[in-house]
Amino acid sequence: MVVINLIGGLGNQMxxxxxxxxxxxxxxxxxxxxxxxxxxxxLHEYGLxxxxxxxxxxxxxxRLNQKxxxxxxxxxxxxxxxxxxxPLLLKVKGNxxxxxxxxxxxxxxxxxxxxIRADFKIISPLxxxxxxxxxxxxxxxxxxxxxxxxxxxxxxxxxxxxxxYYKDSMMTIEDNVNNPVYFLFSDDINWVKSxxxxxxxxxxxxxxxxxxxxxxxxxxxxCKHNIIANSSFSWWGAWLNPNPxxxxxxxxxxxxxxxxxxxxxxxxxxLKL
Numbered sequence: 173m174v175v176i177n178l179i180g181g182l183g184n185q186m187x188x189x190x191x192x193x194x195x196x197x198x199x200x201x202x203x204x205x206x207x208x209x210x211x212x213x214x215l216h217e218y219g220l221x222x223x224x225x226x227x228x229x230x231x232x233x234x235r236l237n238q239k240x241x242x243x244x245x246x247x248x249x250x251x252x253x254x255x256x257x258x259p260l261l262l263k264v265k266g267n268x269x270x271x272x273x274x275x276x277x278x279x280x281x282x283x284x285x286x287x288i289r290a291d292f293k294i295i296s297p298l299x300x301x302x303x304x305x306x307x308x309x310x311x312x313x314x315x316x317x318x319x320x321x322x323x324x325x326x327x328x329x330x331x332x333x334x335x336x337y338y339k340d341s342m343m344t345i346e347d348n349v350n351n352p353v354y355f356l357f358s359d360d361i362n363w364v365k366s367x368x369x370x371x372x373x374x375x376x377x378x379x380x381x382x383x384x385x386x387x388x389x390x391x392x393x394x395c396k397h398n399i400i401a402n403s404s405f406s407w408w409g410a411w412l413n414p415n416p417x418x419x420x421x422x423x424x425x426x427x428x429x430x431x432x433x434x435x436x437x438x439x440x441x442x443l444k445l
Contacts, residue, residue, distance in 0.1 A: 183404030194281035204230035318406030
């Protein structure tokens, strides 16, 4: 079996699941989700139950069984320290195989893209406002813009300067899309309302919160184009966007720490500004 140790927000959980699912398909092993970290992790909650994926939860064995596994099992613990794609994971074997890390690259699971997309279809009910907004997004040249603030303001690594990024991204959209209609998403939507300006129709998506963030994910993926933040959450909103002609713009600078290798985070067919 393949066991993925889940942690982080919804976007990070999706990366971890997608990578482990691809590994389980490649090795023909069953996939289990280890949720133990959420027992003491207060920043985010487990959120994959909103999707169609099968939730086989891993139960930690008793101390006696743990000793037996260590002595006689073919188990292997693999922790990915980098954010960049590491092909070493392809060679890792074990049964059980325990995985830990962020795995923020589609290269880990693009081979099984069809299965991953099917697993990430939302089954939790959507509020009427969400459904109405999705229907409108379908008839206009909708563009999702995600502005991440919140905890990012407290982290020097994530709080990159985007004062020019969003302006340049919107100019690129407006040069290539007729009459774009912007839909703004943020964990600080009141700040966005006070600071965002545009010459085109704009909607501030302010009817979801942390408990219904899967609805924002659905909304972002329902737009025709995406301008994302350096955030795994809006990354997935763009990746799940089924529009074959979509324009996805991502920040060239993902972290402030230049020692971190993140060149494989952004898919090659997305535009980096």
